[in-house]
Amino acid sequence: MKVLVKRNSVFQEFEVPRYPSQTVLDVVTHIQRALDPTLAYRFACRVGMCGSCAMTVNGVPRWTCRTHVDKAIKNGNEITIEPLRNLPVIRDLVTDMRGFFDKWARAKGQFSGRLTKKDDFQRIKPDSTERVAVDAGIECIGCAVCYSACDVVAARPDYLGPAALNRAWTLVRDERDSSTIERLRAVAGDAGCHSCHTHMSCTEHCPKGISPTAGIAGLKREVSLALFKNVL
Numbered sequence: 001m002k003v004l005v006k007r008n009s010v011f012q013e014f015e016v017p018r019y020p021s022q023t024v025l026d027v028v029t030h031i032q033r034a035l036d037p038t039l040a041y042r043f044a045c046r047v048g049m050c051g052s053c054a055m056t057v058n059g060v061p062r063w064t065c066r067t068h069v070d071k072a073i074k075n076g077n078e079i080t081i082e083p084l085r086n087l088p089v090i091r092d093l094v095t096d097m098r099g100f101f102d103k104w105a106r107a108k109g110q111f112s113g114r115l116t117k118k119d120d121f122q123r124i125k126p127d128s129t130e131r132v133a134v135d136a137g138i139e140c141i142g143c144a145v146c147y148s149a150c151d152v153v154a155a156r157p158d159y160l161g162p163a164a165l166n167r168a169w170t171l172v173r174d175e176r177d178s179s180t181i182e183r184l185r186a187v188a189g190d191a192g193c194h195s196c197h198t199h200m201s202c203t204e205h206c207p208k209g210i211s212p213t214a215g216i217a218g219l220k221r222e223v224s225l226a227l228f229k230n231v232l
């Protein structure tokens, strides 16, 4: 198959053999190991857990270790591979994730519990509404696929983005956390949840089936409620 890899804004062409169940990450690995050892890319787990292998494949942001070539190639025998959109490129297919994770910190994405080590565990019922809401967003692997798919991030780089806001939402609904008001303050600003246009691109592309759009809608609701109660 013909593989076009974007390097320093230019596409470089490679010919890679195809085989059954081959993933896009296998293709990139073949290029780096057999054709051009200078190609830079990032991966760790190869099983969809670490979130480090995301790239743009035929124009679509994807986790490459779990994307089969057969699925990525729609027509013909050609595939293009580029770094994720909306992130600075360090080299070839490797993006700088610092801005992405700095936004998690800006959205107060750190858990802040009430209990000390002397207290017993706080028990949360698996079927409580809060627990169900947290479970829906907690499996995020920080791959930035949603961030790369979001047109609002592209238009205004200070926007916190779907992943950081999804993280904030899981903590807002976490009954063990004690920083809800501070977190709502952090996401209520101009670059926060109200900038989301709800066009669902993040949700459509998230490989873990998470809906940041739903979480962001929840944050908008909670921020409005807090404003109404005059506690923000």
Ligand code: SF4
Binding pocket: 149, 150, 151, 152, 153, 161, 162, 195, 196, 197, 198, 199, 200, 201, 202, 203, 212, 213, 216
């Ligand atoms: S729903 Fe909001 S966060 Fe998700 S892609 Fe659209 S604008 Fe971005």
Ligand code: SF4
Binding pocket: 139, 140, 141, 142, 143, 144, 145, 146, 147, 162, 163, 166, 205, 206, 207, 208, 209, 210, 212
């Ligand atoms: S919400 Fe989904 S797409 Fe976004 S970083 Fe988490 S796992 Fe990746």
Ligand code: FES
Binding pocket: 043, 044, 045, 046, 047, 048, 049, 050, 051, 052, 053, 054, 063, 064, 065, 066
């Ligand atoms: S290599 Fe870890 S998610 Fe793909």
